[in-house]
Amino acid sequence: MIGDDTMKEKDVHASPLTRPAPEAASDSVTALFTQHHERVFRVARRITGNASDAEDVLQTVFLRIMRRDEPPLRADDAANYLHRAATNASLDLLRRRKAAKAEPLPEPVPDAPAEEGVERIPGAHCYEFFAGREAFAALADEEPGTFYLTDFLARHFDRLVIRGLGLDRHPELAAQYFGNYRRLVYLAQVGAPEQVDAAREAARRLGLAFELRQTAYGGLERSLRIAVERETAWPG
Numbered sequence: 001m002i003g004d005d006t007m008k009e010k011d012v013h014a015s016p017l018t019r020p021a022p023e024a025a026s027d028s029v030t031a032l033f034t035q036h037h038e039r040v041f042r043v044a045r046r047i048t049g050n051a052s053d054a055e056d057v058l059q060t061v062f063l064r065i066m067r068r069d070e071p072p073l074r075a076d077d078a079a080n081y082l083h084r085a086a087t088n089a090s091l092d093l094l095r096r097r098k099a100a101k102a103e104p105l106p107e108p109v110p111d112a113p114a115e116e117g118v119e120r121i122p123g124a125h126c127y128e129f130f131a132g133r134e135a136f137a138a139l140a141d142e143e144p145g146t147f148y149l150t151d152f153l154a155r156h157f158d159r160l161v162i163r164g165l166g167l168d169r170h171p172e173l174a175a176q177y178f179g180n181y182r183r184l185v186y187l188a189q190v191g192a193p194e195q196v197d198a199a200r201e202a203a204r205r206l207g208l209a210f211e212l213r214q215t216a217y218g219g220l221e222r223s224l225r226i227a228v229e230r231e232t233a234w235p236g
Helices: 022-048 051-067 075-102 126-131 133-142 151-155 157-163 171-178 193-206 218-233
Strands: 146-149 183-188 209-214
Touching: 022 051, 022 075, 022 171, 051 075, 126 133, 126 183, 126 218, 133 146, 146 151, 146 193, 151 157, 151 193, 157 193, 171 193, 183 193, 193 209
Parallel strands: 146 183, 183 209
Antiparallel strands: none
């Protein structure tokens, strides 16, 4: 048996990781984001070529850090690690996009009328086709720092936003994620009282001004009506 006086001290510098207390781990993630988020964004934007994808990569990199089972990064290793993580996440995003474009489309149904082809609802995203193109453009021009909710997002805000972004475990990151937003606009399709209350509570939790805009189903409703009319107009 080896005596205490002959035991060798472990080299604590052999690994780039250390294991601090839980509260120190939370502070460590916040400090990493504050110190390095601009670097991660720049790397991602250089590779992906646009700011929107770079923001997705930035979120992915720090969500992975929050969810890792290993101890937090040591400060002196963080820059190299995050540079590699941003590079890999950016390349993964580009590979997925390339693979999606390369995937062949399914064969059309034989003898199907041309009208059965899938048509995209006008609008860049659900916010635009619910609100209407002109109304949404006016909202964006009025306040670029607007966070939008629909009935679905208001109903599932905790799961999709709070837990989805890891804010249930790291609430201190809310200021980093939403610091450039000024208001939350709830684009209500039905706007049931409980959903309005949920949307108002979401705005409070994010520290944003709350606005309710009743949109109903906007372009979605019009597109469905046209599709139904087209369907019923076909000869039997």
